[in-house]
Amino acid sequence: MPRYLTLLLECPLVIAAIFVTGIGGTFQYGFSISVMTSPSDFIKELVNKTCLHRYNVSLDESQVSLIWSITVSIFCLGGLLGSLVAGPLITKFGRKRCLLVNNLLAIIGAVLMLFSQTAMSFEMIMVGRLVYGISSGVSLSAHPIYLVECTPKRLRVMVGVTIASFISLGKFSGQLLGISELLGTEERWPWLLGFIGSTALLQLSTLPFLPESPRFLLLDRGDHQACEKALRRLWGNKDYSIEVEEMLQEKVALQNVRSHSVMELIQNQSVRWQLITIIFTFTALQLCGINAVYFYSFEVFRAAGIQEHQLRYTALGTGLCEFATSIGCFMTIENTGKRVLLLRGYAGMSATLILLTITLYLQTHISWMPYCSMVLIFIFIFFFSSGPAGATAPLPGEIFTQSFKSAGYTIACTINWTGLFVLGMVFPILVEKLDYFCFLIFLFFCALCGLYVRFNVPETKNQTALEIAAEFQKMHSKPGEPQREINMKQKVNSIQTYETKL
Template identity: 30%
Template sequence: MFKRSYEDGIERSRLTLKEEGASKSGITPMLYSVCFLCVFGSSLVHGYSTGVLNAPEFTIQDFYNKTFTERYNKLISISLLNFLWAFTVSVYLAGGMVGIFLAGYFANRFGRRGALQFSHIFAVLAAVFFGISRPLKVFELLIIGRFIIGFSAGIGSGVVPMYLTESAAKHIRGSLGVLHQLGLTIGILLSQILGLEEILGGVDLWPVLLIFTAFPGFIVSFLLPFVSESPRFLLIVKKDEKRATEALKAFRGEDHDVKDDLQEMREEQRQLQDEPPWTMKQLFKAKKLRFPFCFFVPCVGQQLSGINVVFYYSTGIFKEAGIPDDYLRYATLGTGVINVAMTIITVYLMEKCGRRPLLLYGMIGMGISAGIITICLNVKHVAPGLSYLSFICTLTFVVSFAIGLGPIPLFLGGELFKQGPRPAAMSFSGMLNWLANFLVGLSFPFILSGFKAFTFIPFLVVVVIGAIITFKYVKETKNKTYEEIAQIYYGNDEHKSLENGEVELKD
């Protein structure tokens, strides 16, 4: 035991020194290129599509109303208009659920690079539907386009983190893993800027605002063939060691010795062959994995917390709060700026403070902000000045989300699950995330209509429950090896059985 620990320590020290030497050389041009193409072509589009309907909300609703009136010679009812708008917003998420469910298949079928190219085809198709919707006076085409662009973004949200982490060296994988969330927040901000009435959010140009969704992916599709495929895909899936070696040298540098990287991938390939295949059924029946399932709580809470209410409907919320119409667009734009800035800061806070404290403090901050917003909405007629406090608390709500529930659920599962159950666990959590997002987007107009000034109460309840579960079950994983995490969640006996490849599938 002592000899093994000593040898492991020497090996870790050797790898650390090697990684430190690699870090001095910086990131290679190839890795820079892949990061840019992934974030610009997929992550940014995902965020852009999330927020693009926010600013021109009332303009597009007016298009629905006029189209319905011309078609049926009667005015559309308020309830039907609310449903159509909620469905237009939420059908994007339904497409995303289908896309992320199939992302793993496409990534293995076409490769990481090929899967992204494949997803961009659907982005261009969606732009066609957006472009012909108004000239043909068929608002249903806009809804179909929203589903298609959601499908494209769903594939990208599953493939991009995989592509980046598989291509990066160990010492920068975590940093690159956050780039997807950063690209998403930048996309939301970009949609808010271009959605301003004087830019593309006006009556005449809102179709162009939607068509722009396809522009990044269209450009990236022509550039992706010039970058390297994921080395892990080439070796482990395609079993092409020659191309994997060439890809590694491109990502690490021509002077870098890639023998250790190749050996690591060969070992991973051997472990995958030795382990039994993990299915969704086995995932839920394995007793040893039940404690790590607490990871699903922040994944679902990320969407049920109400954050997308701010991104989808902030214009309406600020108007209800009493913000003057001339300042609504700038209030909405402020949420995007804060979101991007805090996501950048969180890259530093993640390793400084740890996962668990940021989750807890973030949810507590969201709960306090939601409570104050509720109070302000209820007393705004008595004290009109509180409208601006409601605006400030909306920003603190976004700040609290950006340091906790925003970035952490994206990679927490990768730390809690081994290679075997990890794909199934991450696929399931991704579907839960998109499903929760879909339900919030679809139901919020009716929540707003029913709860009125108490709209944020359901989300307040969610973050309180999430904070309690996090405090009780989620353990800190910062700077811990898998062995240490396994002992925390599984215990020594379970950890030994996992290391021996034994999988408990009985209830």
């Protein structure tokens, strides 16, 4: 058994935190992304029935498609709203309390979904999707921060991968429950859309048994005793004195420094490269082409001879591949490091996109070429879920100090939701105009982010935020200038820590 996995098994409450926060956190985000595919025809039918019953008007296909597009994309607008309010809420009320209250939003959205067909109201689905989006926007910030701060430093990178694993599990669960043998029927589809309510209830009933984040208790609340009590519960009898000392050193460095706003983070020069890193990695996460690959998977499967009624079951393989690979990433990331996984992931994705474009171009000329495209789709998913998917999500919580952390997640999630919304609006146009050559656009973003990580991002494994800040400074110091490092016992720039020459 891998050494880091053995260390994790010695912290059973951390394992419980992984599952409790995950099922009510990023799982809901992944589920909401994939769940709308299966009941699309039933929802469109409900739109027509509602307008006919209420207004005695029969909508044409373009009007129904417009309402359907709004219903799907309004989730992103809700997510953007949730991400904007998440930072201040997490800082003021704490990570755990924010997650608890957030479950109430998910339950409200689930109730609206469940009764939408009975009430003959497609507007309830739209409002429910908006509420789901707000809930997901908050949980995408609160879940990573809480989980990373509850984990020992040497396991932090490994545990951070589970954030993406629950996104993958949510996507796969949405695909699986959406098949006709389960909830993807005309009678049961409201239960499919309202399934998130059950995961919210599960977290609401179990999260109170877990402690608040130790870092929040010490650095934001100044409660040393509560911090040690939380660490004792989470880590058992392990020696956590080093972690406490590092937190105390950061507390001294950040003494009398409040949590910074998003604008203050943008204007602060001392964390400029950390901010640029977040912008590059989270932009590439949405524009790397994973959604395009999923979209074209149906076309490739059709060309490979898979029957139309079997496509949905074949698509389950792509979701299962992403989830299984994220689990493999969870097992290996502590030995390889986050920077290596990002580099390997974007390099592999870039090469795969080139080959996929070529095979899609040739699939009408060579009979066996669709099978090559099918293999490349699974290879692309492998590189994505074993690299960027697992390594990007917890990044703001690792490279920013406590005073910048909430603002960092707010910016990261805003980029994520904006990218998802823009891609949802623009992608159909790209496909119509460029067909499979749209992969060349995604290739550009993959290659650009890979090059940025190669030359501008240090390894974050087993390092504190202040140590990572020093590494960023070393990498980007101008030639001829003396290199500097940030001393954790002093204060520099806007976070009031002094700098000492090497």
